[in-house]
Amino acid sequence: PSPEPNPESIEVCDDDNDGFAEFDLELNTIDITNGESDVVITYHETQSDAQTGDNAITGLYTNVVANNQMIYVRSENTLTGCYSLTQNTMELIVHPAPEVPTTIEPYTICDSDYDGVSQFDLTTMNDEILNGQDPTAVELTYHISAANAEDGSNP
Known part of the structure; x- marks a missing residue:
């Protein structure tokens, strides 16, 4: 056969x-x-x-x-x-591969109680980072270290 x-x-x-x-x-x-x-x-x-x-x-x-x-x-x-x-x-x-901008504007917020700690909503940076790419075609995650970002762990 x-x-x-x-x-x-x-x-x-x-x-x-x-x-x-x-x-x-x-x-x-x-x-x-x-x-x-x-x-x-x-x-x-x-x-x-x-x-x-x-x-x-x-x-x-x-x-x-x-x-x-x-x-x-x-x-x-x-x-x-x-x-x-x-x-x-x-x-x-x-x-x-998705295109990532080489520079991103610093994300600055006010520390209203002067304790040096604030909450950042990183998703508010999505539009700038995606820079016109289709958000349904790209999965965007944020990581504390480059190693975690490279292997996709601990978003």
């Missing part, structure tokens, strides 16, 4: 907004095989390479077409030698 691959798109964030990112295609291999045993999956930039099994992509892969690129998936049964190509290619999608 010919294997019947079922690839899904892979989506990653573009950390420098150049349209290119690194993909680990192997992460989808188990899902693509639909649990079929004795099946080898290979990934190819062109349909002709997928048909012949030539020039398989190995290791981490950086897309060569900005933003979205199609990859051809070849699925081969190791017992019979039969192979099939996906009816639909696997799409690699690079999402642009």
